Amino acid sequence: MTTTDQMLAEAWDLSPAVALRPEPFGAMAYHFGNRKLTFLKRMQLVDVVRGLAAHPDVRSTLQSVGVAEAQWPGYVAALQGLAATDMIRPRATDQARSVQEGAA
Amino acid sequence: MTILETRPVVARPEGGSLIEQFELGLDAPICLTWELTYACNLECAHCLSSSGRRDPRELSTEQCKAVIDELQRMQVFYVNIGGGEPTIRPDFWELLDYAVSHDVGVKFSTNGVRLNPERARFLASTDYVDVQISLDGATPEVNDYVRGPGSFDTAITALANLQDAGFKDAKISVVCTRQNIGQLDEFKAIADQYGATLRLTRLRPSGRGADVWDELHPLPEQQRELYDWLVANGENVLTGDSFFHLSAFGVADGGSALPGLNLCGAGRVVCLIDPIGDVYACPFAIHDNFLAGNVLADGGFETVWQRSELFTELRSPQTSGACTSCAFFDACRGGCMAAKFFTGLPLDGPDPECVRGFGEDALASGDRVLPPQGKDHSKANPTRNQPVMLTLSRRDDALAVQATKPPVSACAENPLAGFTL
Ligand code: SF4
Ligand code: SF4
Numbered sequence: 272m273t274t275t276d277q278m279l280a281e282a283w284d285l286s287p288a289v290a291l292r293p294e295p296f297g298a299m300a301y302h303f304g305n306r307k308l309t310f311l312k313r314m315q316l317v318d319v320v321r322g323l324a325a326h327p328d329v330r331s332t333l334q335s336v337g338v339a340e341a342q343w344p345g346y347v348a349a350l351q352g353l354a355a356t357d358m359i360r361p362r363a364t365d366q367a368r369s370v371q372e373g374a375a
Numbered sequence: 376m377t378i379l380e381t382r383p384v385v386a387r388p389e390g391g392s393l394i395e396q397f398e399l400g401l402d403a404p405i406c407l408t409w410e411l412t413y414a415c416n417l418e419c420a421h422c423l424s425s426s427g428r429r430d431p432r433e434l435s436t437e438q439c440k441a442v443i444d445e446l447q448r449m450q451v452f453y454v455n456i457g458g459g460e461p462t463i464r465p466d467f468w469e470l471l472d473y474a475v476s477h478d479v480g481v482k483f484s485t486n487g488v489r490l491n492p493e494r495a496r497f498l499a500s501t502d503y504v505d506v507q508i509s510l511d512g513a514t515p516e517v518n519d520y521v522r523g524p525g526s527f528d529t530a531i532t533a534l535a536n537l538q539d540a541g542f543k544d545a546k547i548s549v550v551c552t553r554q555n556i557g558q559l560d561e562f563k564a565i566a567d568q569y570g571a572t573l574r575l576t577r578l579r580p581s582g583r584g585a586d587v588w589d590e591l592h593p594l595p596e597q598q599r600e601l602y603d604w605l606v607a608n609g610e611n612v613l614t615g616d617s618f619f620h621l622s623a624f625g626v627a628d629g630g631s632a633l634p635g636l637n638l639c640g641a642g643r644v645v646c647l648i649d650p651i652g653d654v655y656a657c658p659f660a661i662h663d664n665f666l667a668g669n670v671l672a673d674g675g676f677e678t679v680w681q682r683s684e685l686f687t688e689l690r691s692p693q694t695s696g697a698c699t700s701c702a703f704f705d706a707c708r709g710g711c712m713a714a715k716f717f718t719g720l721p722l723d724g725p726d727p728e729c730v731r732g733f734g735e736d737a738l739a740s741g742d743r744v745l746p747p748q749g750k751d752h753s754k755a756n757p758t759r760n761q762p763v764m765l766t767l768s769r770r771d772d773a774l775a776v777q778a779t780k781p782p783v784s785a786c787a788e789n790p791l792a793g794f795t796l
């Protein structure tokens with residue numbers, strides 16, 4: 272599995288320390304813990320980030336927002352960038368937990 | 376100071392670069408400075424806000440809290456608090472607490488005068504507060520020359536108090552001048568010694584800085600020295616938007632612009648709220664030409680930010696005159712609006728410190744008109760805190776005045792005149 276496929280199958284969430292401020296072109300994300308600022312330059316990316324919590328995985332989030340499949344790698348790369356500064360976090364789901372426990 | 380009826384709608388390029396988006400403005404600033412008072416214990420020669428005396432119209436504690444409430448609503452996540460000397464406001468610590476507990480983080484700038492061990496311990500116990508100590512020389516001689524006698528020791532004592540209290544990562548803020556560019560390594564050593572981070576900023580000819588800019592601003596070869604130092608040490612040094620006018624050096628070397636905000640953010644992503652609630656395009660532009668409105672008189676900060684005529688204009692496409700055809704324009708974008716304005720240069724032309732020398736040429740050409748002083752809150756009479764630099768220049772003035780006026784009597788010129796021995 273490529274890292275893109277992996278992330279598509281994972282459950283993610285906005286980090287609890289992060290606030291999103293709407294901007295005319297997208298949003299500004301601010302992390303109260305590490306005080307990092309990030310700009311989301313597309314409305315659809317903002318919808319994806321906001322939608323993460325309500326969907327079982329990244330793939331279904333992208334589908335619900337209507338991101339064309341050809342663009343998924345770009346969106347996943349953007350999400351990975353956000354993950355690197357803790358703007359979004361992996362969400363522990365029952366399924367993910369049982370997979371982890373099974374592996375352990 | 377006109378507020379538009381409705382908020383102007385600007386078409387946005389979908390997926391345009393961040394710089395392009397910033398030029399068109401944001402819903403709320405990302406670099407907001409709030410000067411809480413014009414009062415100051417010091418009289419720095421180059422004070423950007425011509426501070427000294429408290430303005431009687433200064434916002435009250437309640438009015439300040441209302442501003443903080445509004446910043447929270449607008450999701451302005453942090454604010455740079457300055458002055459004057461903000462810590463001499465009796466309600467300073469109360470306002471600090473109020474801001475932090477309303478999701479508005481604070482970085483405040485101080486000369487250190489109130490940072491005794493007890494305050495330092497309090498600060499160490501808070502999250503979300505950053506402290507920035509001003510130091511404009513790595514030795515007392517260089518620092519006190521512009522900031523006044525004893526100010527070096529005050530700053531170092533404050534840094535030591537913060538470190539002893541366990542406060543992590545204070546900032547040391549240095550305005551780069553002709554006198555201290557040679558001390559950059561020493562500044563870094565001081566920062567390392569106190570577990571602090573160095574922050575270098577550009578001297579702008581704003582406020583009292585206009586009077587001393589000719590003597591203090593770095594020489595062209597020093598600009599290069601500064602640039603090279605930043606490239607070598609920049610990773611651990613903060614600069615904000617200070618030196619993007621030097622980015623052209625990097626482009627000329629085949630590299631890229633300096634990291635950071637490479638554009639003039641005035642009125643677009645940057646602004647200033649002054650002690651009486653006036654909103655200016657930038658902390659370095661306290662002048663009627665850059666006054667957008669007032670938080671009390673014009674319906675609050677959000678209204679001024681989103682609907683003032685001035686900010687709308689600053690967010691519309693600008694002409695850049697001679698700079699447009701410059702090969703370095705993408706990196707430098709014509710430099711700093713305030714630096715141009717206060718040296719009397721046209722806003723749509725090169726920066727006075729343009730690395731290609733066009734600014735110097737323009738300054739030398741002599742056909743510039745200096746704008747009248749902006750708002751001045753300097754102390755009427757100098758105190759013992761007056762920096763050496765000003766005592767020298769004041770004496771010069773006094774001599775000049777005497778020379779042009781005929782002496783009242785022979786005695787006024789020389790106490791021994793008229794005596795024949
Ligand atoms: S006027 Fe100068 S200091 Fe102010 S935002 Fe523009 S470049 Fe920065
Ligand atoms: S000519 Fe203008 S754009 Fe070019 S380096 Fe000078 S100030 Fe910058």
